[in-house]
Amino acid sequence: MSGVYVPEALIAPRFLRVNETAVVSSNERKLLQLIWRNPGISRSEITGHTDLTQQSVHRILDHLADRNIIMLGSAKPGLGRGQPSPMLHLNGGHAYACGISVNTDIIGICIVDLAGKIIGEREVPLRETTMHQALQLVKQQVEELQRQNNLAENDLFGIGFAIAGYHVDGTRHNAPLPLHEWSMIELGPILTETFERPVWVINGGKSGAIAESMFGIGRFIRHFAYLSFNYGFGGGVIIDGELLQGGNGNAGEFSGLYDEIETDRRPALQYLIDRLNGSGINVPSIHYMRRNFNRDWPGVMDWVEDVAPAYIRLVNAIRATLDPQAIVFGGQIPPALASMLIERTKIFDRPRYGVHRGGPKLIISEIATDAAAMGAAIMPFRRMFY
Numbered sequence: 001m002s003g004v005y006v007p008e009a010l011i012a013p014r015f016l017r018v019n020e021t022a023v024v025s026s027n028e029r030k031l032l033q034l035i036w037r038n039p040g041i042s043r044s045e046i047t048g049h050t051d052l053t054q055q056s057v058h059r060i061l062d063h064l065a066d067r068n069i070i071m072l073g074s075a076k077p078g079l080g081r082g083q084p085s086p087m088l089h090l091n092g093g094h095a096y097a098c099g100i101s102v103n104t105d106i107i108g109i110c111i112v113d114l115a116g117k118i119i120g121e122r123e124v125p126l127r128e129t130t131m132h133q134a135l136q137l138v139k140q141q142v143e144e145l146q147r148q149n150n151l152a153e154n155d156l157f158g159i160g161f162a163i164a165g166y167h168v169d170g171t172r173h174n175a176p177l178p179l180h181e182w183s184m185i186e187l188g189p190i191l192t193e194t195f196e197r198p199v200w201v202i203n204g205g206k207s208g209a210i211a212e213s214m215f216g217i218g219r220f221i222r223h224f225a226y227l228s229f230n231y232g233f234g235g236g237v238i239i240d241g242e243l244l245q246g247g248n249g250n251a252g253e254f255s256g257l258y259d260e261i262e263t264d265r266r267p268a269l270q271y272l273i274d275r276l277n278g279s280g281i282n283v284p285s286i287h288y289m290r291r292n293f294n295r296d297w298p299g300v301m302d303w304v305e306d307v308a309p310a311y312i313r314l315v316n317a318i319r320a321t322l323d324p325q326a327i328v329f330g331g332q333i334p335p336a337l338a339s340m341l342i343e344r345t346k347i348f349d350r351p352r353y354g355v356h357r358g359g360p361k362l363i364i365s366e367i368a369t370d371a372a373a374m375g376a377a378i379m380p381f382r383r384m385f386y
Contacts, residue, residue, distance in 0.1 A: 005171050005188035007158065007198035011384070015095065015157060023384040024069070027052060027060055032386040035070060035088050036116070037219070042076040044085035061088065068094050069114070069385070090115040095157040098142055098195070099377025101204055101370050102126070102163045103332070104178040104231040104270075105285035107138055108370030111145050112377040114157075114385065116214065120145040121369055123287075131181045135194050142195070157384075159199040160376030161191055162207035164230055167249035171201040176232050176270075200379050204228060204372040205252055208330050208365075209236025210243055210382065211375030216367050217326060224326040225318045225360070227254065228372075229333035231286055233268040237322060254314055266314075267307040267341065269332065275299040286332050293334035300337070308344045316348045319359050330365035331372075338364045 008021070015023055024032065034049050035041060047057045064070045071091045075084030092113035101108040109122040122141040126134055146153065163182060165175030171188035191199040202210075205228035212218055212226050218238060226236045236252040237244040244251040258266050269286050276283045279299035283289045294300075318327060329338035342362045349356055365371060 005186060005192075007188065007192075007200050007380075008384070010192060010198035011158065012154075014154070015384075024064075025060075027056070028064060029386060031057070031060055031064070032069070032090070035090055036214075036386050039089055039115075040073070040076070040087045042085040042087055043072070045076075046088065092117050093155075095155050095381075096151060097157045097160060097377050097380045098197075099160045099207075099373045099375065099379070100138055100162070100191075101207065101372035101376055102134075102161075102175075102179065102182060103204065103286070103372070104164060104176055106287045107134060108373030109138060109141050109145070110370065110373040110377040111142070111149070111151070112374070112381075114381055116378065118374070118377075119149050119151070121373070123370075126178075127285075135191070139194060156197055158197050158380035159191060159195050160207070160379035161187060161199050161201045162204040162372040162376040163187070163201070164204045164232060164234075166234070166253050167203055171199075173201070173203060178231065198380070200376075200383055202376065202379060203234065203236075203250075203253075204230065205234035205331070206236040206243060207373075207375035207379065208371040209238055209252065209328075209375065210379055211367055211371040212328055212330060212365060213238045213241060213243070214378050214382065215374060216365055216371075217328060217363055221325045223322075223324045224328055224363075225322055225324045226252070226328045226330050226365075227314075228331035229267060229269055229329070229338075230331045231268065231270045233266050235330075237324075239322075254318075257314055257317060258310060262310055265307055265310045267311050271307075272300070272303045272337075275303050290332050290334050293336055295336050295340060300340075304337075304340045304344065308341070311341055312344070312346050315345055315362075319347065324360045326361045326363050328363050328365050330367065335364050 034046055047054045065072050068091050071089045073087040076087045092115035094114045096113045099110040105126055107124040107126055111119040124137045163173050165173040168174055171186050172184055175183040187201050188199050208228045209226035222241045224238050228235045233255050235254050255266055273283050276299050281297050347359055
């Protein structure tokens with residue numbers, strides 16, 4: 001079908017395998033995933049984690065090193081006798097990517113290198129700006145980060161773009177009312193024209209789940225649900241370390257559980273801000289609330305009590321249908337507010353023969369900055385390298 005936006009077709013040839021359209025082969029991807037999860041793993045150790053022969057592993061790793069995608073370091077100590085085996089690391093200098101996260105009040109920017117090092121982060125206020133104006137401000141901030149960190153323009157692999165709102169098709173999303181100008185349009189071509197790079201577009205809740213899987217509890221837990229508390233309320237699901245997309249690209253759109261009446265009682269932070277402002281607390285944005293939150297503000301406790309039934313039903317629905325090891329409280333929710341919800345959690349458990357069914361741990365995300373921007377930044381690498 002002509003006219004479909006395909007970011008993979010726009011990747012610069014210098015990043016591709018010789019005479020191919022792929023960045024890495026399937027076997028190279030497997031080894032890069034192992035190195036991501038185990039930085040410093042030795043070449044001899046890596047063979048035991050794959051079904052490849054030692055000769056194949058060595059050949060693939062040498063090829064990745066020749067392309068400067070990985071670095072063969074010094075020998076790993078304490079591995080016994082025989083030929084010393086070099087430690088393996090992803091080469092952050094090979095490429096970097098930029099993540100952009102559009103929320104209703106602010107745009108987060110994150111630049112990360114191939115090894116997962118966060119190089120820089122910025123924010124752009126979104127109030128009273130058109131989409132074109134906002135993107136030009138973002139572009140200025142990205143260029144400033146490139147200058148400050150001596151990043152070569154040629155090493156920018158691609159852009160990850162996260163937006164609040166559910167997926168429609170292609171790179172179109174249906175975003176909340178404050179983002180109406182960004183809604184129902186093909187974002188991919190617009191963003192590529194602005195940044196002159198391939199752009200991978202995703203929902204903000206899913207992007208936060210990716211950040212959690214790569215930088216947060218996903219380093220230790222392979223199955224979890226991610227609750228993204230923002231202006232609206234959504235999330236993402238990670239199964240065996242991979243993002244669950246679903247049949248229409250909307251797995252983890254947890255707000256869909258609620259009908260027209262109950263939707264106002266779901267734990268979307270827009271309603272808390274309305275209540276705070278109505279109680280005489282001046283809270284201009286969710287971003288401000290996250291930084292300055294006080295659980296004793298008038299209206300906070302009432303809001304928590306009001307949303308508790310809908311929240312509790314969701315937690316139990318996730319437990320019953322997905323059976324994750326953990327449910328992560330992320331997005332823009334202040335940690336103290338997440339604790340208040342966790343304190344009110346009731347599990348619908350009916351023990352049989354005195355035995356309870358196992359359930360997920362409830363964990364507050366430790367990602368202190370914009371998780372959606374961070375997840376967006378790593379997404380091009382996750383899609384194409386590991």
